Amino acid sequence: MTRLENATRALAALPVRHDNLQSPTHVEERLTDGELFYRLQDYIRASIIFTDIVDNYPRHTAYPDALFLLADSLFRAGDQLGARTRFRQLIDRADEQQFRPYAQRALGRLIEIAIHTRDFDGVEGYFARLSRLPPGEVEAATAYFRAKYLYNRAVPTDEIMRETRADAPVPQIDQTMLDEARTAFEAVQERSPYYPQSRYFVGVIYTLKQQYPQAIDAFRRVLRAPATTPEHQQVADLTHLSLGRLYYETDQLEQATEAYQDVPRTSSMFDIALYEIAWVYIRMGDSTRAERALEVLTVAAPESRFIPDGKILRGNLLLRNGRFDDATTVFREVTRQFGPVRRELDEMVSSHDNPREYFQGLVRDNMATFDANAFLPPLATQWARAEGDMDRALSILSDLSQSRTLVRETSDLIERLNALLLGSNRVSAYPDLREQRETSVSVRNQLARLRQQLMTAEGEDVPETGELAEVRSRRRQLEEFLGAMPTTAGDFSVRNERLLGRYRVMERDLRNLQVDLMGMQARIVATDRYLSDTAAQRSADTTQGAEALQSELANQRQAVIQYGEQIDVLRHMLERARMQVGVGDARYQRDENVREEYQQLVAREHALILATGSATARQVAPLFARVDAIETQLNAKDANIDSVVEERTAALRTQIQQESRNVEGYRTQIAELEGETVEVVGGVTFANFSRVRQRFYDLVLRADVGRIDVAWAVREEHRSRVENLTRERAREMRALDDEFREIMDDSGNAAPGGAH
Numbered sequence: 097m098t099r100l101e102n103a104t105r106a107l108a109a110l111p112v113r114h115d116n117l118q119s120p121t122h123v124e125e126r127l128t129d130g131e132l133f134y135r136l137q138d139y140i141r142a143s144i145i146f147t148d149i150v151d152n153y154p155r156h157t158a159y160p161d162a163l164f165l166l167a168d169s170l171f172r173a174g175d176q177l178g179a180r181t182r183f184r185q186l187i188d189r190a191d192e193q194q195f196r197p198y199a200q201r202a203l204g205r206l207i208e209i210a211i212h213t214r215d216f217d218g219v220e221g222y223f224a225r226l227s228r229l230p231p232g233e234v235e236a237a238t239a240y241f242r243a244k245y246l247y248n249r250a251v252p253t254d255e256i257m258r259e260t261r262a263d264a265p266v267p268q269i270d271q272t273m274l275d276e277a278r279t280a281f282e283a284v285q286e287r288s289p290y291y292p293q294s295r296y297f298v299g300v301i302y303t304l305k306q307q308y309p310q311a312i313d314a315f316r317r318v319l320r321a322p323a324t325t326p327e328h329q330q331v332a333d334l335t336h337l338s339l340g341r342l343y344y345e346t347d348q349l350e351q352a353t354e355a356y357q358d359v360p361r362t363s364s365m366f367d368i369a370l371y372e373i374a375w376v377y378i379r380m381g382d383s384t385r386a387e388r389a390l391e392v393l394t395v396a397a398p399e400s401r402f403i404p405d406g407k408i409l410r411g412n413l414l415l416r417n418g419r420f421d422d423a424t425t426v427f428r429e430v431t432r433q434f435g436p437v438r439r440e441l442d443e444m445v446s447s448h449d450n451p452r453e454y455f456q457g458l459v460r461d462n463m464a465t466f467d468a469n470a471f472l473p474p475l476a477t478q479w480a481r482a483e484g485d486m487d488r489a490l491s492i493l494s495d496l497s498q499s500r501t502l503v504r505e506t507s508d509l510i511e512r513l514n515a516l517l518l519g520s521n522r523v524s525a526y527p528d529l530r531e532q533r534e535t536s537v538s539v540r541n542q543l544a545r546l547r548q549q550l551m552t553a554e555g556e557d558v559p560e561t562g563e564l565a566e567v568r569s570r571r572r573q574l575e576e577f578l579g580a581m582p583t584t585a586g587d588f589s590v591r592n593e594r595l596l597g598r599y600r601v602m603e604r605d606l607r608n609l610q611v612d613l614m615g616m617q618a619r620i621v622a623t624d625r626y627l628s629d630t631a632a633q634r635s636a637d638t639t640q641g642a643e644a645l646q647s648e649l650a651n652q653r654q655a656v657i658q659y660g661e662q663i664d665v666l667r668h669m670l671e672r673a674r675m676q677v678g679v680g681d682a683r684y685q686r687d688e689n690v691r692e693e694y695q696q697l698v699a700r701e702h703a704l705i706l707a708t709g710s711a712t713a714r715q716v717a718p719l720f721a722r723v724d725a726i727e728t729q730l731n732a733k734d735a736n737i738d739s740v741v742e743e744r745t746a747a748l749r750t751q752i753q754q755e756s757r758n759v760e761g762y763r764t765q766i767a768e769l770e771g772e773t774v775e776v777v778g779g780v781t782f783a784n785f786s787r788v789r790q791r792f793y794d795l796v797l798r799a800d801v802g803r804i805d806v807a808w809a810v811r812e813e814h815r816s817r818v819e820n821l822t823r824e825r826a827r828e829m830r831a832l833d834d835e836f837r838e839i840m841d842d843s844g845n846a847a848p849g850g851a852h
Contacts, residue, residue, distance in 0.1 A: 097722055107535050130146045146165050163185060175495075240288065243297065246280055249270065295314055318332065344376055367393060370390070370392055427806065521680030529737050533679050537582070541581040541687070550716050627646060
């Protein structure tokens, strides 16, 4: 009794904070969690955590770190505009000591974003702000960033060139700004990590100005320093390609072949080097080495985008070398490989009255996972690259799909939070209050056992008759449940884990069912594919059976969808149920009902025993009074806890309701964007499809022309051989005629002499 009284006094002395109790290092812990997601490249979750720190703790010492990591997480996640806003905040406070370490990297990111978005507004202001810093604190990288900014302002990108209409003037290069960029690149010191990139851009600028000797010299300087990082190795590979092209333009063909051969086999640009070196050999007149280079290309990089053009070129080289059979084999291989793709692409267009609307429908139906596979045959996707508008369109769809996923996940999170905050165990949402409530429940359970001991002590010598017998019988029935009630912190953990374990078993069963559904879906697809592939071979007698099977497959497919939806519903139910495990749930409510009934039965039994005049009952009565006093203190404590829980829950529910309204707004905006996206991306997809279709048409046409050229070459060879044989025969006939005439002349001259 004394121990429980002391525990109750200690519990009553514990403060109940109206605000949720947080660790003194809460922000640092959140920063660590966010950085962990950042290192794991889960930039979406990292940005969510960093946003919490940046928005709610602007005066904390971790704010600069969180702001930079938030900006970089958004940048790496593809949110260019959101990242630009955060990087600008860093630049605006670059004169403050705690923000200076991030100023240079923020500037570099802002330059990359400006180049990507072609929006250079405010960039000059960034440099002006950095120029006010002490020179010793300005990193050498700033000079490179400024040079890169000037270069991209001066030179239109490929996208701008491609988007320009045919009848519109081509954007011109700003020569003055280009010279400023070259001067800035040359100012980068040799010890800077950006020195190779700077020298490479110097060479590019000289190339754009058609000053090839200076460009060659600049590119050679790039290769003087060894490539020690992957970035520098990539610059070196680009430099070798650039030197090869410059040597080709300046008729230094031997040097061009050496430059291309310096590109290592492990480089991602090795296929480009092989394809371009073939043209160098062709210009040198060495078609045999050119053909060998193209043959190596097909073996070393079978998935290169240069394979189709390389095969056509190789076939023409074989034709030039007089290897007609090999040339025919190559051209036929091209036709056999790309001819079916061309026909399939043509059929896709001819089978729809309005192809543009068809592609818009494809985008609408495959919004979540739209890519080249959604509108191109499998053989075409290997050779059709998503570039320019199509690449940006796919990026937009990816961002839209990700936004839809995040909104759905946010809705699920709101639903789970509501399930927790509206549940009977909402006290479990607050660790500090949960611990106090568990202590209170533990003391109450021990008080119930103490009442049991007191009743045992006072009721042994009192006969069980009438109402007393009934009360005692019911009390003893309830005592069977008292031993299972938790009384220690370990008991609570074991009890909760037991229920959570059952939920995990159910989740495992659901996963197994999901796997079974996937297997059913695979079998349905395989059967459907088999029926489609064998449709032409099917006899009239089996057609009716196949149609019935197709109908059954449709029913099974619909059933799989329904089962999948049921599994999703069950999974959500399990998720909500798991959130409601803890003190205050249905198990603890049942315990509370048992305790209350047991307390009432004990009180009634004690009163009945007192009425009999039992001396033991009079001795035990003060102890019952102390037990009731403890219960009163616990009731007061629990009431205090409940009021704070309601207060905290009301504040959280207000925030959740606000976020729910925000989510509904986001969902509306996404729906509006989806309508615009279907129209725009559908048009871009149709344009890209048309380009792919034209490319395969050109490939097959060039292969057919190559075969015709082979046939003409063979014909010309036969014709030349016939003409040569005819000329040889005529020459031999003339020689025979001449010999015959000589013989005849000799015979004529000899006859008169003999007669004489």
